[in-house]
Amino acid sequence: MKKILIVGGVAGGATTAARLRRLDENAKIVMFERGEYISFANCGLPYYIGGVIPERDSLLVQTVEGMSDRFNMDIRNFSEVISIDKEGKKVTVKDVKTGKTYEESYDVLVLSPGANPIKPPIKGLEEATNVFTLRNIPDTDSIKKYVDENKPQESVVIGGGFIGIEMAENLVHKGVKVTLVEMADQVMAPFDSEMASILHTHLKDKGVNLILSDGVSHFENKGAKVVLNSGTEINTDLTILSIGVKPENELAKSANLALGERGHIKVDKNMMTSDPNIYAIGDAVETVDYIFGSPAAVPLAWPANRQGRIVADRICGIDSKYSGTLGTSVAKVFDLTAASTGHNEKALQRMGINNYKKIHIHPGSHAGYYPGAFPISLKLIFEVPSGKILGAQGIGYDGVEKRIDVLATAIKGNLSVRDITDLELSYAPPYSSAKDPVNMAGYVASNILDGLVDVIYYNEIDELISNGGVLIDVRDAMEIELGAIDGHINIPLNELRDRIDEIPKDKDIYVTCQVGLRGYIASRILAQHGIKSKNLDGGYKTYS
Amino acid sequence: MKKILIVGGVAGGATTAARLRRLDENAKIVMFERGEYISFANCGLPYYIGGVIPERDSLLVQTVEGMSDRFNMDIRNFSEVISIDKEGKKVTVKDVKTGKTYEESYDVLVLSPGANPIKPPIKGLEEATNVFTLRNIPDTDSIKKYVDENKPQESVVIGGGFIGIEMAENLVHKGVKVTLVEMADQVMAPFDSEMASILHTHLKDKGVNLILSDGVSHFENKGAKVVLNSGTEINTDLTILSIGVKPENELAKSANLALGERGHIKVDKNMMTSDPNIYAIGDAVETVDYIFGSPAAVPLAWPANRQGRIVADRICGIDSKYSGTLGTSVAKVFDLTAASTGHNEKALQRMGINNYKKIHIHPGSHAGYYPGAFPISLKLIFEVPSGKILGAQGIGYDGVEKRIDVLATAIKGNLSVRDITDLELSYAPPYSSAKDPVNMAGYVASNILDGLVDVIYYNEIDELISNGGVLIDVRDAMEIELGAIDGHINIPLNELRDRIDEIPKDKDIYVTCQVGLRGYIASRILAQHGIKSKNLDGGYKTYS
């Protein structure tokens, strides 16, 4: 009879335990959780605080009693594992309530200790009475209680990652004014800046006071005042500190398990640590990037759940392996959905990867003639010349994460940008178009690979014009009145063939339109009249 | 300068023409359309009739003038191509308004003539003044005019395919009572009967008088009465005949182009007909099934658009190929979405294919604790032992076509049911669960492939019980009160280990629960206590 100890009783740990029991009715399974609650819905916490999820109980996916009964396991909450004896194959456990410790032996140890909110040593933080982080049920209870009792008017959310943004949305939903402070020049790191700027506009539209490129210098007055690096002072009744998480690695560190550069527990494809009797999973670990095979640590629920099941399989002799993390994610940002998979340009640049191209398109979420269609801003990044998909980002009101999921699936299916033109996706007017946005992204990207059109990007055009380039905007005069790039010449697409002589022969020619489609057609017309041109990717929409 | 004639100016034809011009500014392109309108939104017609799409103009995606201007092409509406001289490489064209005919030569001819609604020689149909079919703008105008002028109270829709169902929904939306008559024992042929039955319930809930397994015998009283084969008589102010389409093949037939068994124009992977100078695309053609390579004709917009672009490529020397049709489709059925890809069981049976298994699951559209989650009924059919995905069907209120699109992508990426457990899909509570329904389908299917559980199906259990099998329902007593399978024994899952002695050792044991999950766990417990059992796939939910 195998004895398996699991450290951490939530996403990764509880999943491991459940699958273990299904595979092996006789194993002895002990799950330790230092907190009171196991198996809760971390991802629902902001929505419970905001009142969107009305019942606290619904956050508790499983309880100690319910799960013990169903899965016949020994679940010990309020029990912190404080050290590992690798050679002796035993751990020391502290009863959090009594402080007493005891030892427990294992055949296999599984670590799923998660991550902790980063709390830098900011001056005044210790004394502050209104600053909270959010990770678990007690955190949630504290914030909820504070909000209900103190009825804050003004709040500050520090950090524009997905938890920060979800908290901002939920505080606004509660009627609290929110200032969102982000050190970087954009929110939501998975997105490149031109995509994130769509989110910035929307956050401001929703009344969020958005402060970018600025960080917290210190807190004053028990937290009632936040002072930023720039000197800006903000009064606040409630502050959420959500600047990211760091892996919970104390236990692993003290046991001398191999750690990655950023402190995550290193594991191989079997989720095995540097000790063959110890596995680790979830937010605490460093696995590999699915696309490049480089080290990767992505603290999300899908990897934790997936890895939990894989570990259970391996312990029971089933040859499951973790293939790496793509980083697919999605967040609701007020009325918008922002989803992404794979790498963004910033990440590629950091890795020194330059053999890629990108496109921006703005297809409708469904057929334009059927009510309720909204454009999706879709960015696709692909390797040249192979056409391999490196990453995708989508932002819009509807149908966004569907396209990202399709693209995440395409990546796992090894499909190139050419192959996605051939995806036969479901179409009826309420759902899509006969060429789905994913197909369209494939077409636009393939045209670049095939040399049918050459493109320039939103951040290059101004300089190209000031260096003497000629930009032809092929939209109709009416559209141009609503906004256009300085220095353009207007020749509506339908007049282009007749007015081709107006185009200077000795200058660099660029074309543009609203989203890039008509610019592409114009570029094709010009090419075949012997005039080389480059189309502005994404058109005026991406530029503005 | 190549001269290309295109017959048919809507989905396939107009797409071919547009891509042709982008690739070749100098080609002479003539597009013939026998009707007045080109490039209209066929798929939007029912919604315009129902008033969901308010503006008629929005159905006209392109006009003769607009498209001629933009693409510099010769578009001739009211012009029917009435014969092809293959050897002489010319066609005869009839001016529909004047009746005059003329010849036009070609280098390449592209046929995209579409399909026609089937109108069987039913007695009384000719005399009927209130029976309509729906294919194009004039059909739409007639129906709309008739509805507006005659304010029908009662209507009959004959045929429960997707156009019939869309018309039923839109007539109900207009306040017209609808009787839907379908010859088969189910609506929506892409679905197997247990899935279609979900639609039946919903249609009835929405007030549709649904008559299955009955057909029209004849019309009486200028169509005011419909008499069915069963003798049932229905009074009707308006009747929509939507029992399917047949390929428009007159031209091809008279030109002796090779036709398929059901009369479609045969084409190869290049969309080339039996004549090397003639291509054909869209509803009129027979291509191959993507999965099995057998002949396939699927009259949907995606294939027409895709094939149009491929033909344009080929004409311009680009080596694009059509890889076959999966048959991915989706329809809005009142508040439900019904989507599918690949083959259903009925089709597999017809093809004599038996080496498959299927699963039914009912995962939430997104996390259960976040408001607005509804179960999706998802059926996945896969080859054994390979795990190759053969087809999927989904029905539910939200997030349905997303999962079908992911599965359609998985099929094109050659991913098996094991591989889809590894799809890293986007998760936040409003969108999905940490194990997406597609992952879950993969897990449930893989467990069967791996021999972790054996299943029986909803349509087998009654007989198995009456033959002496023992069915253990592991739900709680409260759930069972709401409905259960006759003859079951109730042992709640959490008591199973303690009450294992109650299970007879000499009988065949079956287990069930609400959706199959707890039954699976029970089956795993029993197996490891030496008791073989089979789990009822989909649980009571699929059974009922």
Ligand SMILES: Cc1cc2nc3c(=O)[nH]c(=O)nc-3n(C[C@H](O)[C@H](O)[C@H](O)COP(=O)(O)OP(=O)(O)OC[C@H]3O[C@@H](n4cnc5c(N)ncnc54)[C@H](O)[C@@H]3O)c2cc1C
């Ligand atoms: C507010 C919030 C919103 C989120 N939203 C999303 C989302 O929308 N989508 C998404 O994909 N992900 C989301 N996540 C992330 C997701 O919840 C995590 O990726 C996932 O829970 C990680 O699982 P885990 O098992 O590694 O860690 P956890 O689920 O955090 O579980 C670790 C547990 O281990 C316990 N533990 C640690 N050390 C010890 C010890 N020594 N002894 C005993 N117990 C110990 C901890 O108390 C903790 O309960 C969100 C997280 C938060 C906090």
Ligand SMILES: Cc1cc2nc3c(=O)[nH]c(=O)nc-3n(C[C@H](O)[C@H](O)[C@H](O)COP(=O)(O)OP(=O)(O)OC[C@H]3O[C@@H](n4cnc5c(N)ncnc54)[C@H](O)[C@@H]3O)c2cc1C
């Ligand atoms: C009401 C309705 C709803 C639909 N909904 C959907 C949906 O939701 N999803 C989906 O995928 N598909 C849907 N479809 C199907 C889709 O519209 C067709 O698959 C698609 O239009 C086929 O394109 P095609 O070019 O083959 O034929 P068509 O688009 O029908 O074009 C053929 C044209 O050729 C012309 N023509 C024929 N013969 C000649 C000739 N000899 N000379 C000159 N012109 C000729 C015809 O007049 C016709 O206009 C729907 C169809 C209808 C009618």
Ligand SMILES: CC(C)(COP(=O)(O)OP(=O)(O)OC[C@H]1O[C@@H](n2cnc3c(N)ncnc32)[C@H](O)[C@@H]1OP(=O)(O)O)[C@@H](O)C(=O)NCCC(=O)NCCS
């Ligand atoms: C209107 C119609 C003629 C348009 O055909 P089309 O020009 O091929 O299609 P689109 O307008 O969608 O444009 C697609 C082209 O623009 C390009 N494009 C789209 N967005 C772009 C962007 N942002 N930047 C650059 N290029 C873009 C695509 O690459 C593609 O060009 P390609 O085929 O040369 O690669 C045709 O779709 C039609 O007749 N539709 C109505 C009928 C119909 O389809 N009915 C059935 C469904 S209701």
Ligand SMILES: CC(C)(COP(=O)(O)OP(=O)(O)OC[C@H]1O[C@@H](n2cnc3c(N)ncnc32)[C@H](O)[C@@H]1OP(=O)(O)O)[C@@H](O)C(=O)NCCC(=O)NCCS
């Ligand atoms: C609650 C929890 C313990 C459940 O773990 P679990 O039992 O592995 O997961 P599920 O309840 O989703 O069930 C999945 C299992 O049921 C099976 N299953 C699901 N539906 C089924 C059906 N209809 N028929 C048969 N089997 C089914 C699956 O195959 C899978 O079993 P397997 O792993 O042996 O293949 C765990 O998910 C958890 O702790 N969740 C909360 C924490 C969390 O994830 N937080 C982050 C997100 S907020």
Ligand SMILES: [Ca+2]
């Ligand atoms: Ca939608």
Ligand SMILES: [Ca+2]
């Ligand atoms: Ca949804």
